[in-house]
Amino acid sequence: MALSHVLGARLKRLRIQRRLTLQEVGASVELSHSFLSMLERGQADVSLARLHRLASFYGVPLSELLVEDLDATTPRVIDANEGDLVERMPGMTLRLLPIARSLGLQVVHMCLEPGAGPSTPVSHDGEDFFWVLTGEVRLTYGSDEYVLKKGQSVLYTARVHHFFSNTSRKAAELLSITTPPYGRIAATREAPAL
Numbered sequence: 596m597a598l599s600h601v602l603g604a605r606l607k608r609l610r611i612q613r614r615l616t617l618q619e620v621g622a623s624v625e626l627s628h629s630f631l632s633m634l635e636r637g638q639a640d641v642s643l644a645r646l647h648r649l650a651s652f653y654g655v656p657l658s659e660l661l662v663e664d665l666d667a668t669t670p671r672v673i674d675a676n677e678g679d680l681v682e683r684m685p686g687m688t689l690r691l692l693p694i695a696r697s698l699g700l701q702v703v704h705m706c707l708e709p710g711a712g713p714s715t716p717v718s719h720d721g722e723d724f725f726w727v728l729t730g731e732v733r734l735t736y737g738s739d740e741y742v743l744k745k746g747q748s749v750l751y752t753a754r755v756h757h758f759f760s761n762t763s764r765k766a767a768e769l770l771s772i773t774t775p776p777y778g779r780i781a782a783t784r785e786a787p788a789l
Contacts, residue, residue, distance in 0.1 A: 598661075600637035602646075605660050607635040609653045612700075613775050624648045654776050678704075686711030686761070701776035705759075705769040707732060712760025721775050723753045730767025733760045 610620055617628035617635075626645060633639035641649075650657040673692060681689040686708035694702060705725075713735065725734070726748040734741045734749060736757045743749060751757070753773065761767045 599640070602641075602660055603635045603637040606631075606649060606653075609655065610635070613653070620649075620652065624652050683714055684711070687714055687759070700772055700774040703771045703773070705771055707759065707761035707767045707769075709761060709764045709766060712758070712762070714758045714760065716756040716758045717753075718756045719753045719773075721753050721773055722750065723757070724748065724750045724772040726770045728768040728770055730761065730765050731763045732767045732769060733762055734758075735760070 610617070617631045620626075621628040621631050624645075625648070630639060634641055646660060647657055650660055671694065673694065678690045678692045681691065683689060688706045690704040690706075692702040692704065707730070712733070716735075725743070727743045727745050729745055731742060731744045734743060734757060736751060737755045741749065759769075
Protein backbone atom coordinates (compact mmCIF):
# COMPACT_ATOMS: atom_id res chain seq x y z
CA MET A 596 0.00 0.00 0.00
CA ALA A 597 1.35 3.46 -0.86
CA LEU A 598 2.65 5.51 2.08
CA SER A 599 0.00 8.19 1.50
CA HIS A 600 -2.79 5.60 1.91
CA VAL A 601 -1.17 4.04 5.00
CA LEU A 602 -0.71 7.50 6.55
CA GLY A 603 -4.30 8.45 5.71
CA ALA A 604 -5.68 5.25 7.24
CA ARG A 605 -3.69 5.83 10.45
CA LEU A 606 -4.89 9.43 10.75
CA LYS A 607 -8.50 8.39 10.17
CA ARG A 608 -8.21 5.60 12.77
CA LEU A 609 -6.87 8.08 15.36
CA ARG A 610 -9.67 10.55 14.64
CA ILE A 611 -12.41 7.92 14.83
CA GLN A 612 -11.00 6.40 18.04
CA ARG A 613 -11.33 9.83 19.64
CA ARG A 614 -14.82 10.36 18.19
CA LEU A 615 -13.81 13.61 16.46
CA THR A 616 -15.11 15.16 13.26
CA LEU A 617 -12.87 16.45 10.49
CA GLN A 618 -14.06 19.95 11.38
CA GLU A 619 -13.00 19.54 15.04
CA VAL A 620 -9.55 18.26 14.10
CA GLY A 621 -9.14 20.95 11.44
CA ALA A 622 -10.01 23.76 13.87
CA SER A 623 -7.52 22.40 16.43
CA VAL A 624 -4.58 22.06 14.02
CA GLU A 625 -5.46 24.99 11.73
CA LEU A 626 -6.05 22.88 8.61
CA SER A 627 -9.18 22.76 6.48
CA HIS A 628 -11.50 19.80 6.94
CA SER A 629 -11.50 19.25 3.16
CA PHE A 630 -7.69 18.93 3.17
CA LEU A 631 -7.87 16.50 6.10
CA SER A 632 -10.48 14.46 4.26
CA MET A 633 -8.23 14.19 1.21
CA LEU A 634 -5.28 13.33 3.45
CA GLU A 635 -7.24 10.52 5.14
CA ARG A 636 -8.14 9.11 1.70
CA GLY A 637 -4.48 9.20 0.60
CA GLN A 638 -5.19 11.86 -2.00
CA ALA A 639 -3.03 14.71 -0.67
CA ASP A 640 0.60 15.35 0.15
CA VAL A 641 1.42 16.81 3.54
CA SER A 642 4.42 18.73 4.81
CA LEU A 643 6.40 17.47 7.76
CA ALA A 644 5.38 20.55 9.77
CA ARG A 645 1.67 19.83 9.26
CA LEU A 646 2.17 16.15 9.99
CA HIS A 647 4.00 17.05 13.20
CA ARG A 648 1.02 19.22 14.25
CA LEU A 649 -1.35 16.29 13.66
CA ALA A 650 0.87 13.86 15.60
CA SER A 651 1.07 16.33 18.52
CA PHE A 652 -2.69 16.84 18.45
CA TYR A 653 -3.33 13.08 18.62
CA GLY A 654 -0.61 12.61 21.25
CA VAL A 655 1.41 10.10 19.22
CA PRO A 656 5.03 10.15 18.12
CA LEU A 657 5.56 11.29 14.53
CA SER A 658 7.28 7.98 13.82
CA GLU A 659 4.06 6.12 14.63
CA LEU A 660 2.43 7.76 11.64
CA LEU A 661 5.31 7.05 9.27
CA VAL A 662 6.95 3.76 10.28
CA GLU A 663 5.68 0.48 8.86
CA ASP A 664 3.33 -1.53 11.05
CA LEU A 665 4.52 -4.69 12.72
CA ASP A 666 3.15 -7.91 11.28
CA ALA A 667 -0.51 -7.61 12.27
CA THR A 668 -0.92 -11.40 12.31
CA THR A 669 1.54 -11.82 15.20
CA PRO A 670 0.19 -11.23 18.73
CA ARG A 671 2.23 -8.92 20.96
CA VAL A 672 2.99 -10.59 24.29
CA ILE A 673 3.78 -8.10 27.05
CA ASP A 674 5.97 -9.45 29.83
CA ALA A 675 5.22 -8.76 33.49
CA ASN A 676 8.26 -6.47 33.74
CA GLU A 677 7.46 -4.34 30.66
CA GLY A 678 6.20 -0.81 30.99
CA ASP A 679 7.31 2.34 32.77
CA LEU A 680 6.69 2.68 36.49
CA VAL A 681 5.50 5.95 37.97
CA GLU A 682 5.31 6.54 41.70
CA ARG A 683 2.51 9.11 41.99
CA MET A 684 2.90 9.33 45.76
CA PRO A 685 4.12 7.08 48.57
CA GLY A 686 2.14 3.86 48.36
CA MET A 687 0.73 4.44 44.85
CA THR A 688 2.57 2.98 41.86
CA LEU A 689 1.40 3.03 38.25
CA ARG A 690 2.75 0.78 35.49
CA LEU A 691 2.08 2.20 32.01
CA LEU A 692 1.68 -0.68 29.60
CA PRO A 693 3.62 -0.16 26.35
CA ILE A 694 0.71 -0.75 23.95
CA ALA A 695 -1.26 2.34 24.83
CA ARG A 696 -0.53 4.91 22.13
CA SER A 697 -0.94 2.50 19.20
CA LEU A 698 -4.51 1.89 20.35
CA GLY A 699 -5.30 5.56 20.99
CA LEU A 700 -5.66 5.02 24.71
CA GLN A 701 -3.61 4.59 27.86
CA VAL A 702 -3.60 1.34 29.83
CA VAL A 703 -2.28 1.43 33.40
CA HIS A 704 -1.90 -1.13 36.19
CA MET A 705 -2.25 0.73 39.51
CA CYS A 706 -1.14 -0.59 42.91
CA LEU A 707 -2.23 1.09 46.16
CA GLU A 708 -0.64 0.03 49.43
CA PRO A 709 -2.83 -0.10 52.59
CA GLY A 710 -3.59 3.43 53.78
CA ALA A 711 -2.26 5.05 50.59
CA GLY A 712 -3.67 8.34 49.46
CA PRO A 713 -5.29 10.46 48.71
CA SER A 714 -3.57 11.03 45.38
CA THR A 715 -3.31 14.52 43.93
CA PRO A 716 -6.66 15.54 42.37
CA VAL A 717 -6.49 15.64 38.57
CA SER A 718 -8.81 16.47 35.70
CA HIS A 719 -8.16 16.08 31.99
CA ASP A 720 -9.92 15.60 28.67
CA GLY A 721 -11.45 12.26 27.86
CA GLU A 722 -12.87 9.38 29.83
CA ASP A 723 -11.46 7.06 32.48
CA PHE A 724 -12.38 3.44 33.12
CA PHE A 725 -11.13 1.71 36.31
CA TRP A 726 -11.60 -1.93 37.24
CA VAL A 727 -10.71 -3.09 40.76
CA LEU A 728 -8.70 -6.32 40.49
CA THR A 729 -8.03 -6.83 44.21
CA GLY A 730 -8.85 -5.02 47.43
CA GLU A 731 -10.96 -1.91 47.87
CA VAL A 732 -10.39 1.70 46.82
CA ARG A 733 -12.12 5.01 47.40
CA LEU A 734 -12.74 7.27 44.40
CA THR A 735 -13.40 10.91 45.15
CA TYR A 736 -15.11 12.43 42.13
CA GLY A 737 -15.89 16.11 42.51
CA SER A 738 -17.62 16.28 45.90
CA ASP A 739 -18.87 12.66 45.79
CA GLU A 740 -17.15 9.53 47.10
CA TYR A 741 -17.47 5.96 45.85
CA VAL A 742 -16.10 2.82 47.50
CA LEU A 743 -15.18 0.28 44.84
CA LYS A 744 -14.57 -3.37 45.73
CA LYS A 745 -12.90 -6.24 43.90
CA GLY A 746 -14.66 -6.92 40.60
CA GLN A 747 -16.39 -3.53 40.43
CA SER A 748 -15.57 -0.97 37.77
CA VAL A 749 -16.34 2.67 37.11
CA LEU A 750 -16.50 4.83 33.97
CA TYR A 751 -16.58 8.63 34.11
CA THR A 752 -15.68 11.81 32.28
CA ALA A 753 -12.22 12.83 33.42
CA ARG A 754 -12.99 16.56 33.21
CA VAL A 755 -14.18 16.50 36.84
CA HIS A 756 -11.45 16.55 39.51
CA HIS A 757 -10.92 13.03 40.82
CA PHE A 758 -8.50 11.08 42.99
CA PHE A 759 -8.05 7.70 44.66
CA SER A 760 -7.15 6.44 48.11
CA ASN A 761 -6.95 3.11 49.89
CA THR A 762 -8.28 3.46 53.41
CA SER A 763 -8.35 -0.30 53.99
CA ARG A 764 -5.70 -2.52 55.61
CA LYS A 765 -5.11 -4.53 52.43
CA ALA A 766 -3.32 -3.64 49.20
CA ALA A 767 -5.47 -2.88 46.15
CA GLU A 768 -4.85 -3.22 42.42
CA LEU A 769 -6.72 -1.58 39.56
CA LEU A 770 -6.59 -1.64 35.80
CA SER A 771 -7.31 1.71 34.19
CA ILE A 772 -8.00 2.69 30.61
CA THR A 773 -7.95 6.36 29.63
CA THR A 774 -8.90 7.75 26.25
CA PRO A 775 -7.33 9.79 24.85
CA PRO A 776 -3.99 9.12 26.59
CA TYR A 777 -3.31 11.38 29.57
CA GLY A 778 0.05 12.96 28.80
CA ARG A 779 1.09 14.25 32.23
CA ILE A 780 2.24 10.90 33.60
CA ALA A 781 6.03 10.75 33.49
CA ALA A 782 7.99 7.56 34.05
CA THR A 783 10.29 7.65 37.07
CA ARG A 784 11.85 4.20 37.16
CA GLU A 785 12.08 0.92 35.30
CA ALA A 786 9.55 -1.82 36.00
CA PRO A 787 11.01 -4.60 38.17
CA ALA A 788 10.65 -8.25 37.24
CA LEU A 789 7.60 -9.73 38.98
